[in-house]
Amino acid sequence: MRDRTLARLLVLPCALAILILGIFPLIYALHLSFHSWQLPSLEPQFVGLENYANILQDKRFYWAIVRSCFFVVTTVGIQFLLGFTGAFVLSRGVRGLRLIGSLLLAPVMIAPVAVGAIWLPLFDINFGLLNYCLGLIGLGKVEWLATPTNALPCLMLIDIWQWTPFMLLILLAGFQSIPREPLEAARIGGASEWRILRSISLPMLTPVIGIALLLRGIDSFGKFFDTAYLLTRGGPGTSSETLNLYIYEVGFKFFRLGYGAALSFTMLLLALVGIAVFFKVFRVE
Amino acid sequence: MSYRRRSNAETMSRAGRYGLVVLLLAFSASPILWMLLSTVKLNIEIFSDPPVFIPQHIPQAIQENWEHALAPRSQGGLGGLKSIGDSAIIAVLNTLLVIVLAVPAAYSVARFKTGGKHFIIWIISQRILPPISLVLPYFLLFRELRLLDTHLGLILIYTTFNLPLAVWLLQGFFAKIPKEVEEAALIGGCSRVKALLRVTLPLALPGVAVTMLFCFIFAWNEFLFAVMLTRSRVITLPAIIPGLLYTGSMEPRFGPLFTLTAVSIFPILLTAFVLQKYVIRGLTFGAIKE
Numbered sequence: 001m002r003d004r005t006l007a008r009l010l011v012l013p014c015a016l017a018i019l020i021l022g023i024f025p026l027i028y029a030l031h032l033s034f035h036s037w038q039l040p041s042l043e044p045q046f047v048g049l050e051n052y053a054n055i056l057q058d059k060r061f062y063w064a065i066v067r068s069c070f071f072v073v074t075t076v077g078i079q080f081l082l083g084f085t086g087a088f089v090l091s092r093g094v095r096g097l098r099l100i101g102s103l104l105l106a107p108v109m110i111a112p113v114a115v116g117a118i119w120l121p122l123f124d125i126n127f128g129l130l131n132y133c134l135g136l137i138g139l140g141k142v143e144w145l146a147t148p149t150n151a152l153p154c155l156m157l158i159d160i161w162q163w164t165p166f167m168l169l170i171l172l173a174g175f176q177s178i179p180r181e182p183l184e185a186a187r188i189g190g191a192s193e194w195r196i197l198r199s200i201s202l203p204m205l206t207p208v209i210g211i212a213l214l215l216r217g218i219d220s221f222g223k224f225f226d227t228a229y230l231l232t233r234g235g236p237g238t239s240s241e242t243l244n245l246y247i248y249e250v251g252f253k254f255f256r257l258g259y260g261a262a263l264s265f266t267m268l269l270l271a272l273v274g275i276a277v278f279f280k281v282f283r284v285e
Numbered sequence: 286m287s288y289r290r291r292s293n294a295e296t297m298s299r300a301g302r303y304g305l306v307v308l309l310l311a312f313s314a315s316p317i318l319w320m321l322l323s324t325v326k327l328n329i330e331i332f333s334d335p336p337v338f339i340p341q342h343i344p345q346a347i348q349e350n351w352e353h354a355l356a357p358r359s360q361g362g363l364g365g366l367k368s369i370g371d372s373a374i375i376a377v378l379n380t381l382l383v384i385v386l387a388v389p390a391a392y393s394v395a396r397f398k399t400g401g402k403h404f405i406i407w408i409i410s411q412r413i414l415p416p417i418s419l420v421l422p423y424f425l426l427f428r429e430l431r432l433l434d435t436h437l438g439l440i441l442i443y444t445t446f447n448l449p450l451a452v453w454l455l456q457g458f459f460a461k462i463p464k465e466v467e468e469a470a471l472i473g474g475c476s477r478v479k480a481l482l483r484v485t486l487p488l489a490l491p492g493v494a495v496t497m498l499f500c501f502i503f504a505w506n507e508f509l510f511a512v513m514l515t516r517s518r519v520i521t522l523p524a525i526i527p528g529l530l531y532t533g534s535m536e537p538r539f540g541p542l543f544t545l546t547a548v549s550i551f552p553i554l555l556t557a558f559v560l561q562k563y564v565i566r567g568l569t570f571g572a573i574k575e
C-alpha cells in the first residue's frame with residue numbers, strides 16, 4: 001500500500017511538467033484555432049469552425065500536403081533501400097565494423113540546420129563541388145536550388161544523405177540479432193542467398209523494419225523544417241513548400257495566428273491518419 | 286574445379302562487399318570532409334572555380350576563421366563564443382532538469398507499472414506531435430510571461446520534448462536491473478528511496494548517461510524554437526546560421542561558420558563514440574535494444 005503512494009508520488013513532478021509544458025499549450029492552440037486573430041489587432045475573435053472551413057478550400061494547403069507526402073514516401077523509401085542494402089552487406093562480416101558504425105553516426109548527430117549549411121556551398125552554381133564534378137564528366141552546370149523543379153529534390157537529397165545511415169544502423173542491429181542456426185541450416189541445405197534473405201531474414205526483420213520506417217516517417221513528416229528554412233524558404237515560389245513551411249509562413253510571416261493553429265491541428269490529424277494506416281498495413285503492436 | 290570456382294566467387298563477393306563499404310563511407314563522409322577542409326581555407330579559396338583541394342594559406346585561414354567565428358557581433362564577428370555559452374547553458378540545464386524529473390518517474394513505471402497502457406500511448410503521442418504546432422502557442426504564452434528571448438524559455442520547451450524520451454529510455458534500463466538486488470537492500474533496512482539512490486541508480490548509470498547524451502544532443506541541435514522564440518539576448522549555435530547566410534550583398538563567410546560547426550559537433554561525436562554500444566537504442570526511442 002505504501003509502495004503505491006510512493007509510486008504515484010514519484011511520477012507526480014514529471015506528470016505535472018508534461019501537463020503544464022506540453023498539454024496546456026496544445027489546448028491553447030486548439031482554442032486559438034476557433035478564433036480569427038491577425039496579429040496587429042489585439043483581440044482574437046471567435047469564429048467557430050470558419051478556419052477549418054477555409055482550410056478545405058485552401059489550394060496552397062493541398063499542394064503542401066502533396067509535397068509533404070511525396071517528400072516522406074520518396075526519401076524514406078530511398079533511405080530504406082540504400083540502408084537495407086548497406087546493412088545486408090555489412091552484416092555479412094567486414095573488418096572494422098565498429099569504426100564504420102562510428103563514422104556512419106556522424107551525419108545523424110549533426111544539427112539538421114548545420115547539415116543545410118554544409119550542403120549550401122556544394123550546391124553553388126559557379127563554385128560548388130557538385131557542378132565541378134558534373135563538369136569533370138562533361139555535363140553542364142545545374143541550377144540546383146534556384147529552379148522550381150530542382151529545389152525540392154535537392155532538399156530530399158540532403159535528407160537522404162543525413163538519414164540513410166540512421167536506417168542502415170537500425171537495420172544492421174536487426175540483422176545482427178537474427179540467430180545463426182536457421183541461416184546455417186538453410187545454407188547447408190543448399191538454399192541460395194537470395195532465398196535465405198527472402199524466406200528467413202526478411203520475416204525475422206519485419207518488426208525492426210516497421211520501427212525504422214515508422215520513426216523515419218514520423219520525423220520526416222513532422223520535423224522536416226530546418227534545411228528547407230535555411231536553403232529555400234519554400235521557394236522558388238512555393239515549389240518546395242511542405243506543410244511545415246506553409247504553417248510557418250501563415251503563422252510567422254502573415255501572422256494569421258488562428259488560421260495557423262487550425263492548420264497545425266489539421267496536420268496533426270493527418271499524421272495520426274497516416275500512422276493508423278501504417279499500423280493497418282504492418283500489423284505491428 | 287568446383288572448389289576453385291567457389292573460392293573465386295568468394296573473393297569476388299568480398300571485393301564487392303568492401304567496394305560497397307568504401308562507396309558508402311565516401312558518400313557519407315565527403316560533405317563533412319569538404320566542410321572541414323573549408324575551415325582551413327580563406328574565403329577566396331572557398332569561392333573559387335575550379336574548387337581548391339589543397340589550401341595554400343592554412344595558418345592565416347585558421348587564424349582568420351577562428352577570430353571571426355568567436356568575435357562578438359558588435360565587432361562584426363559571428364558571436365560564436367557567446368553562442369557556445371548560450372547553447373551550453375540551455376543544453377546542460379535542460380538535461381539536468383529532465384533527468385531529475387525523469388529518473389523517479391521512470392523508476393516508478395519500471396517497478397510499479399504506474400500508468401500502465403496510458404503511459405505508452407502518451408509517449409507515442411508526444412513523438413507524433415509536429416513541433417511546429419507548438420510554436421505558435423508557445424510564442425503567445427511566452428510573450429505574456431516575458432519568456433521570449435530567454436534561456437529559461439528554451440529550457441522549458443526542450444523539457445517538453447525530452448521528458449517522454451528520457452522516461453521511456455530510463456524505464457527500459459531500470460526494468461533490466463533485477464528486483465532481487467533492490468529487495469536485498471530493502472531487507473537490509475534501506476528505505477525505497479534510499480535503495481533507489483544507493484543501489485538501483487548506480488547500476489543504471491550507463492543508461493542514465495545515454496539518456497543524458499540524447500537530451501543534450503536534442504537541446505544542442507534544436508533549431509525551430511531557437512530561431513522563432515529568441516532573437517538578440519539569447520542566440521544558440523544553430524540559430525546563428527540563417528543570420529549569417531542572409532547578409533544581403535555580402536558573400537556568406539563559410540570558413541568561420543564551418544569552424545563553429547566543427548566545434549559544435551565535436552563533443553557530441555566524441556561522446557557518441559564512447560557510448561556507441563547504446564546509441565542505437567537511443568536513436569530508435571528504445572525500440573531496439575541490441
